[in-house]
Amino acid sequence: MLSALEIEKITHEIQHVPVKKAACIEALKIVQAQRRWVSDESIQDIAAILDMSTAEVDSVATFYNLIFRSPVGRHVILLCDSISCYVMGYTELRNKLMELLQIKYGQTTADARFTLLPNACLGTCDHAPALMIDDDLYRDLQVADLEGILAKYE
């Protein structure tokens, strides 16, 4: 069940668009902001509020890279794998991250601390390679930096 706060926020968004459906992405963002991911049950609840079918809401939810349809860890690591980062050594960063966390792309650590995801261009190509953890951007990275960065997140 969506919380009263989620319903209130989604209702607020609906008032700003000409048709209810147009609030679909905002609704998904609202739910994800509260729960870190969007469950099947949440998809059904959003669909009911927006007069859409669950399949329709799910088709939107699964289209976008940053709407998570399965649970994620307390912190999401987005490692930029685009061309400038590739040239500047992203592969070594990826290998080291997988070694430190003992997970592969798409997986979450056993203690639910981190989820590791590849990410299309972070738009900071002049400071490649780069990654983001939650809202924090790290640039000009070297493999040796990774342990210290991860230690900041509990």
Place this chain on the structure above:
Amino acid sequence: MERPLTQHIPASGAALHIREYEAVGGYSALRKVLEQFTPAEVTAHVKDANLKGRGGAGFSTGMKWSFVPMNVPGPKYLVANADEMEPGTFKDRWLLEGNPHQLLEGMIIAAYAIQATQAFVFLRWAYKQAAREMTRAIADAYAAGYLGKNILGKDYSLDIQLHTGVGRYMCGEETALLNSLEGKRAIPRAKPPFPQVSGLFGKPTIVNNVETLCYIPHIMNKGGDWFKSLSYTADGGTKIYGVSGKVNKPGAWELPMGVTMRELLEEHAGGMKNGFRFRGALPGGASTDFLTTAHLDVKMDFNGVAAAGSRLGTGTMVVLDDRTCPVGFVHNLEHFFAQESCGFCTPCREGLPWTEKILYAMEQGKGTEEDLQLLDMHTKLLGPGNTFCALAPGAMEPLQSALKYFREDFEQHIKEKKCPYAHHSH
């Protein structure tokens, strides 16, 4: 050398506050426009300046605005395309983070020209700092009377809303962006009708790139001739150029339109890092054809780069050095495009993953002679005219030019049954 777009951006990287922006002449163009110009006159000025869109396609901005039907009832919309997600491209981030009011002023004038009542900044999710700065700037602009009802006491009202995306390269394509703003999957729409006539929620809509909109206040203040005089070539104005890769000083610089690749690489980017040699570059982001050492004196404007067989694109160059595998480089690009294809049209949905798999096999030492023919075939079958939008043709530009300029590297992979580069990676 004048740098109208970036001259007031503090070196600290902190955004210019509304008072600081006003102190250097900010919002004076808006005041002038609302007092002195009709909407049609604004469009005529921009057309006269020969401002070409800086998002990649290079279409005349004034011309685009002039396609909006002005006598239809109901709302019209303006959208700033701030969904910068082309790999290798990082120019709009500078403008968004450093001078958000310049974008807002450009948007308000553009919206006035087409008599839009609602505008959106479609900002990519990764630009967290830009989101914070734009949120504050929009609130400050409302408080100062530059937004909302009866702007500066005149008979014109406009609301601007910040929309942050949830990650998908397709959102940068203008009709896919509109679908996304309508809460849908970001798939492209058939044209015609063009968005200028039937766009957001079926209403006339203009979508302009951030850099493009940031020029508008300066053009309205100083005129079309001034704008043209900033350039070395027939394409007017300055341009934000960038260089990334194994160069000494990667970065972005506002320079006269038409500087050469050589000047960008050697003077601004400080030349190649010690031990690395320049082999080629994508002149304007991931979806442009490689240029090589033979093209270093090409002028980086729309016509100059086109004549050399590529596109100016976003003007932000990605450098290929002699120690990076060209096949691995192109594989990385095709991986991106295959992943970001919206899946709506078959050649793109099926062809891009196929292309990626062939390149991956080649890097693994499993490529065959037939694979080269398959890659050549894909560059044609996924080329212009065979797909619904420009994503797949864009994806084929680096591939077709890599097959042309670095063919011996592809052949070496096949012959030696391995990647000949020491640090081969996927």
